[in-house]
Amino acid sequence: MNDSLRRLGGMIDAFRPAEGQPPAKLGRFFLWCLKGSWPALLLAAFISCLTGSLEVISASILGWVIDGAQAAGPQALWSDGWYLLGGLFVFFMLLRPFFFGLSSASNAIMVQPNVFPLVLSRLHRWTMGQDVTFFDNDFAGRISQKQMQAARAVTDVAAETINTVAFALASVIGSAIFLISVDGWLAGALAVWLIAYVVLIRFFMPRVRKNSAARASARAMVSGQVVDTITNIKTVKLFAHSAFEDRVALQAMGTFRDRSLDFGVISTLFRASLMLLSGVLPVVLIGGTLMLWQRGQASIGDVAAAGAIAMRLAQMSGWVSFTLMSIYTSIGEVEDAMNTLSRPHKLPDAPEAVSLPAIRGEVSFRGVTFTYGGRHGGVHDIDLTIAPGEKLGIVGASGAGKSTLVALLLRLYDVEKGAVLIDGQDVRQITQESLRRQIGMVTQETAMFNRSARDNILYGRPEASDDDLKAAARAAEADDFIETMTDHQGRSGYDAYLGERGVKLSGGQRQRIALARAFVKDAPILVLDEATSALDSEVEASIQLALEKVMEGKTVLAIAHRLSTIAEMDRIVVLEQGRIVEEGAHEKLLQKNGVYARYWNRQSGGFLGMDEAAE
Numbered sequence: 175m176n177d178s179l180r181r182l183g184g185m186i187d188a189f190r191p192a193e194g195q196p197p198a199k200l201g202r203f204f205l206w207c208l209k210g211s212w213p214a215l216l217l218a219a220f221i222s223c224l225t226g227s228l229e230v231i232s233a234s235i236l237g238w239v240i241d242g243a244q245a246a247g248p249q250a251l252w253s254d255g256w257y258l259l260g261g262l263f264v265f266f267m268l269l270r271p272f273f274f275g276l277s278s279a280s281n282a283i284m285v286q287p288n289v290f291p292l293v294l295s296r297l298h299r300w301t302m303g304q305d306v307t308f309f310d311n312d313f314a315g316r317i318s319q320k321q322m323q324a325a326r327a328v329t330d331v332a333a334e335t336i337n338t339v340a341f342a343l344a345s346v347i348g349s350a351i352f353l354i355s356v357d358g359w360l361a362g363a364l365a366v367w368l369i370a371y372v373v374l375i376r377f378f379m380p381r382v383r384k385n386s387a388a389r390a391s392a393r394a395m396v397s398g399q400v401v402d403t404i405t406n407i408k409t410v411k412l413f414a415h416s417a418f419e420d421r422v423a424l425q426a427m428g429t430f431r432d433r434s435l436d437f438g439v440i441s442t443l444f445r446a447s448l449m450l451l452s453g454v455l456p457v458v459l460i461g462g463t464l465m466l467w468q469r470g471q472a473s474i475g476d477v478a479a480a481g482a483i484a485m486r487l488a489q490m491s492g493w494v495s496f497t498l499m500s501i502y503t504s505i506g507e508v509e510d511a512m513n514t515l516s517r518p519h520k521l522p523d524a525p526e527a528v529s530l531p532a533i534r535g536e537v538s539f540r541g542v543t544f545t546y547g548g549r550h551g552g553v554h555d556i557d558l559t560i561a562p563g564e565k566l567g568i569v570g571a572s573g574a575g576k577s578t579l580v581a582l583l584l585r586l587y588d589v590e591k592g593a594v595l596i597d598g599q600d601v602r603q604i605t606q607e608s609l610r611r612q613i614g615m616v617t618q619e620t621a622m623f624n625r626s627a628r629d630n631i632l633y634g635r636p637e638a639s640d641d642d643l644k645a646a647a648r649a650a651e652a653d654d655f656i657e658t659m660t661d662h663q664g665r666s667g668y669d670a671y672l673g674e675r676g677v678k679l680s681g682g683q684r685q686r687i688a689l690a691r692a693f694v695k696d697a698p699i700l701v702l703d704e705a706t707s708a709l710d711s712e713v714e715a716s717i718q719l720a721l722e723k724v725m726e727g728k729t730v731l732a733i734a735h736r737l738s739t740i741a742e743m744d745r746i747v748v749l750e751q752g753r754i755v756e757e758g759a760h761e762k763l764l765q766k767n768g769v770y771a772r773y774w775n776r777q778s779g780g781f782l783g784m785d786e787a788a789e
Contacts, residue, residue, distance in 0.1 A: 182283050182284050183283045183287055183288065186211045186214045186285070186288035186289065187210060187211075188289075189292070189295050191295075191299065192207075192209060192300075193209075194206075195300065195519070196296070196300055196515060196516040198512065200505070200509055200512065204331070207292070207293045207296060207297075208293070214284055214285065215285065217280065218284055219335075219336045220340075221273070221276055221277050221280050222281075222337060222341045223340050223341070223344040224277075224344070225274055225276070225277040225344075226342060226345040226348070227345065228270055228274075229345045229348070230345060230351070231265070231348070281336055281337050285333050285336060286329055289329045289332050289333070290326065294321060297321045298321055301321060303519050303522070304519060305520050305521035305586065305587070306586050306587075313397075313398030313402055315397045315398040315400065316395065316398030316514075318401075319393070319397040319398065320394055320510075320514045321511070321515065323393075324507070324508055324511035324515060326504075327504035327505070327508045327511070330500065330504040331504045331508070334500060334501050335501065337497075338494055339494070342494045346368070363458045363459065363462060364455075364459070367455050367458065370451060370454075374447055374451060375495065378444040378499075379502045380502075382440055382441065382444065382502045383506040384506065385433070385440050385506070386437060386502065386505075386507060387506035387507065387509050387510040388433045389430070389506075390507040390511070391510045392434075394511075395430070396426045396427055399422060399426045400423055403423065441499060444499060445495075445496075448495045459480050460480060462480075463480035521587070523605050523606055524603055527602075527604055528604060529604070529605050529608040530596065530599065530604045532698075533596060533597045533612055533699075534597055534698070535699050535729035536559070536595075536598070537560040537583060537595070537596055537699065537729060538559045538560070538593075538595040538596075539557065539558040539579065539582070539592070539594055539595075540592050540593050540594075541555060541556070541592035542555070542556040542557075543555055543590050543591035543592060544588075544589050544591075545752075551573060551578065551752070552575060553579060553753070556579065556592070556754060557754075558747065558754065560729055564745065565725060565732065565743045565744045565745075566729075566731050566732065566743060566747065567740030567745070567747070568731060568734075568746075569733075569737065569746055569747070570749035570750060573751075574749035574751065575749050575751075575752040576749055577733065579749075580615075580731060580733065582594050583596075583601070583701070584609070584610055585606055585609055585610075588602060596609070596612070596699075612698055612699055613697050613701060614634065614692040614696070614699070615692065615700075615701040616689055616691075616692045616701070616702050616703065620676065622673075622684055622687065624671060624672065625672070626668060626671055627659065627668045627669075627672060627687065628669060631668075631687060631694055632694065633691055634646075634690075634692060634694045635694050635695050635696065638694050642694055643694060646693035646694035647690045649689075649723065649724065652686040652690050655683055655686075656670075661673075689721075698728055700724070700725060700728045700729070700730045701731045702730065702731070702732040702734075704734060718739070730743075741760045743760070746758065746759065746763060746770065748769050748770045748773075755768075755769055756768050756769050
């Protein structure tokens, strides 16, 4: 039985990819989210309609039994009315439970467990394709909240539409058919009541939707603010800003409270109006049927059936209305999330982009210009070619454009003028994934996942063997401290978790994990952006030996403020205000007695002063 029910859950492919961008129009957004699941959704809706029609059949059977009992009398009830009682038993003990169970299974097993991951996976894939600026301009917590909010709300709309709207629609149609069979005026009264009900819904639902969207936006901002504070909790404590962060959070929470109050007011008015309208239906239908019975135009069974239908519809109207309010609330939340998540990719792969094959490693910047938003920083008119296997050092004060060059090589941004080429191929004509697979990188700000040390190192090359993993860790001088680690759940060594952003490690330990990740990736192009900045001199000296090994045969771009780390590079370029002002080997640049020589002479132990310029 369990296996049969679980097979019902396989009717929707919960992780089927969607094609193209999520639309910015609400109806089309829903279609995009639910594409591929429609056969199962329509089947579930059909089952719900069948189940809803049973409500009218229940009332009809009640009426038939009462009329049959009245006609047969107490003495002949069991002999003459056995078929009615038998039908009553079969319907209420077998058919009705079966269809209600089937309806519940179609929604709880087939629809809800699959639609949520279907929508969330599609939105997450699309969001992952956004450029880095998209994430720089928003809270990480807010973006994740929007994804979860949209997936949950779309699931709720689909499930409640099937579970309630389809069920109720079948019940109303069946009720109208029954009332017509009794008297056309009763069906007319039901029609008038339905019109009033629709008017009430049309008046309140847009207001519910609007207030729901505002509440959802305020809730996402609270989530973003709280996550931002928790993510930077050490900084908060070091600067003694707990009270300040509390005020900021309370301000966001206050806005959420105000929006929640607005939503509460409109929902209260809606429910009060609904209860008044719902009370009208039993009075009209039961009173009207009693009048017909008094005239001999309806049986006592008709009165009982009409009463059952009236009470059921009155109850259902409240249920449906509350569900509609929930649906419109969810629609408002979908609309709010859609405005954030359906933005087009600003840095997509070109339609004719190809995968970058194995490369020699030549890197060329040809007339490259890029400024951040066209206003400040960046690089200007850069002409630079790095031969395969060449080791290039890049020097310059903060804001000179060093990291911008690397970002353009990785195509985190597109050049405004010129081109960046790898082995003669414009990076704009290469798929971004294949481009970045060919480039290993270690940055000053090391990125760690809250996963095991093993997972963090193998992020460079997940298919690497355990021997490759250990060799990379030893090369990065990380093996010794990894073997001694234990996390709060008792996992040890390479299985120990590093905490969010590697918070359980020192700066030097994080740097060595990042170096091990680059070692195991073994890409033909290696970028070192202050790769040893967090290491003390003794550890750096041992790491330098490992770096020399890993750099063999690779094209290397090394950014450093500590000039001693790049003095042995084949060539060094010096950047000032986004332009190359000097270029050559270390000794040649010292003999030139220019900018590089000035940097070198200012150093104590080979560290470049950071007060030259501001980025």
